[in-house]
Amino acid sequence: MSRQYRIRHITTYTYSDRVTSSYGRGFLAPREFDGQRCVEKSVEVQPAPTDQSYGVDVFGNEDVYFHVTSDHDKLIVTADSLVEVDEPSPRDLRLGAAEAWETARPLAPGEYTASGARASAVEFVLDLDTPEVTDGVVAYADASFPAGRPLREAIVDLTHRIFTDFTYQSGSTTVSTKVADVLEARSGVCQDFARLAIACLRAKGLAARYVSGYLATEPPPGKERMIGVDATHAWAAVWTGASGWLAFDPTNDQLVDERYTTVAWGRDYADVPPLRGVIYTEAEESSISVSVDVAPVDFPAS
Template structure:
């Protein structure tokens, strides 16, 4: 079975004083994946750019580079499109014991985008954190499989973290959010990735969209008002990658539409770039994901 979604995203910047020429790299177009198909849609900007180029980054994420060679008091970047998402089939836990994962990793010779080796060590936003590592060790028993260990970490983080959009900013370090036990999906995912890597489990960051309105009778999911984040973890050669949403303590399903994969948020930020400006600016972020 599959579900169709109409998705709209709009990110707007308003500047107190007109900004000069800007260059922006966007990662807001959903990926084409097994079980996920972009049926229609486009990335746009208002005002229209002076120049643009489509491409892909190292991890295979669609990118769009834009340049605006004009004064800007306000600029908006948007995606609007339709996505077909298959409902994942719950499979058996084919992962081995946690102690055997290092040997399986040693047997992986690839260093391509899907290689687990890219997701095991520290990354730009996620240095090693002894406190989070101790938390991860304290959560597990030695008898757990890799997938069961991933579920256990997610469950404990979900039970101990308060979802609080006011507690953190996009630049907040994972260790700060961990100590406060408060934050949003980005913070909880960063903490979980750090915890899994400390156990020798390759883990990465997933950005995407989450269904805004839940099915009748089910609770609304946290993090659905903006682009969402969850975690991708490698369970060994047999099972491969699984995706889990620690903010909602669930494996990613038909309500999760993937936009980008990376080591942490720095690899998948929806917008990044440079411009000439002075004074303050205001950013607004709107997402709507509606089942058809």
Template sequence: MKYQVIHTTNYIYQSAASLCHNIMIQIPKDWPFQKVESFEYSISPEPSYSIDRIDFFENKYLYFSIEKSHSKLTVTAKSKVELSSPAWVTVNPKMTQPWEEVHAWLHSTDAMNDIRQFYLESKHVDFVDGIKEYALQSFTPGRPIMEAMIELNTRIFTDFTFTPGFTDISTPMSTVFETKKGVCQDFAHFSLACLRSIGLAARYVSGYIETLPPPGKPKLVGADASHAWIALYIPGLDWVEFDATNNLLVDDKHIRVAVGRDFADVTPLKGIVYSVGKQTMKVSVDVRRPEEVIL
């Protein structure tokens, strides 16, 4: 499956900014089941300095600075990728290891630290009261890890209500758990908290997913959004991805951009601005198959 993604971010400053430093994490990379055919970006006003780098989690990112007065910043990233089905979609979940065996391996010296770091709490993933008990309803003694994860994914999808605008990045995990409301970012963080609270390694995945309009309705340009889901480490299968927002074992419709401990590690665009007054931000994301691209 091939996709084109256009991600545009506009910042408008109440008072002109004299200087800004920014990090853009919107650059997809190749995976065994994802091939990046092209990537390009544009920034207005033109940066005074920019450089491509790779972070601790091996995500690609762009650092840039604008060292002149500007009242608006526009960043557009355009990607073309080809996706294929990951190997895990053909696996029988009942044939995977009992989750306790995976836990024991992760907490031994046999597991690499690059994997083990993902069973710890992080900035947006804390083990609030009751979360371990919630996870253990699915992760019962001796249960195959992938089978248990699929049930947990389904329970979160069923128990929680997708509610745009109810939360923001500062909303505590306890509020999300108590109200059972949020968006994909919240559901990903909650999934991670469940898994890490029982000692399993799981990481945050940021990217995009195609959203389809109602039958008979045209697809609106810019109506898509960034998406978030999680990956659970299963020995022999590597990082297996699950999307609680859509109750999916991820296949060939999720476009990966970056991975980290949580949203703080993979914020699409962040930085420091030297200005006074308020600023407004507008984000537009458009995900299309090549045959749907509007020229």
């Protein structure tokens, strides 16, 4: 079975003075891979850009670039897409269930080279610059990864511990907040919890990637959906070996299923921000507002 979602992601920048030129780059189109298909996609920029183009980054994510040269005090970027997501298959439900977590390391202790799928996973084991795998992260990870524990069981445990030990607090962090600070404060948002989980996995020699996208939120029973209340979301995925990647969401204490739409993945948030840019202006103040709506679409599923 599959589900379809109509997704609209609107980002509005407002400036206190005119902007003479804006350059922007972002990741706004859902990925294509086994289990997810992007049926329609578009990105509209207002004012109309002089140049707008699309490309693919080193991780296979589609990015959009635009350059607005007309004077403006407001910039609106609207991304629309129609995406189809499959329910987890029986194979997906078995990922990492039988093998000890140690066997999922792309490089065994003392090993320095790898080939094939292992070689492509090795990059996701490497720590960031500045390092995020601190003594505190190592200690936190240890509790979920006793020797010989099945990888899936360890991931479910780590996901639950982060969900239980940390408080979701909007505005408590920024995109530059370090994992060590999140670990100390015991609070953050979805990006922070994904990054903490990734650091824990890398501390154990496992390959982990940061995933950005959307989560369809269902209304309470008897209530209508509200427009614009959904937000961009972030979660993590661990390499299980030849069978592929197992995605999980520490913010919601669950493994990823058909409610999740994947836009992009990389080693960290900095690889796949929804939007990033440069402006030329004398404006002293600016503001940003983001509205995301993920609407389920009824269709004959097979």
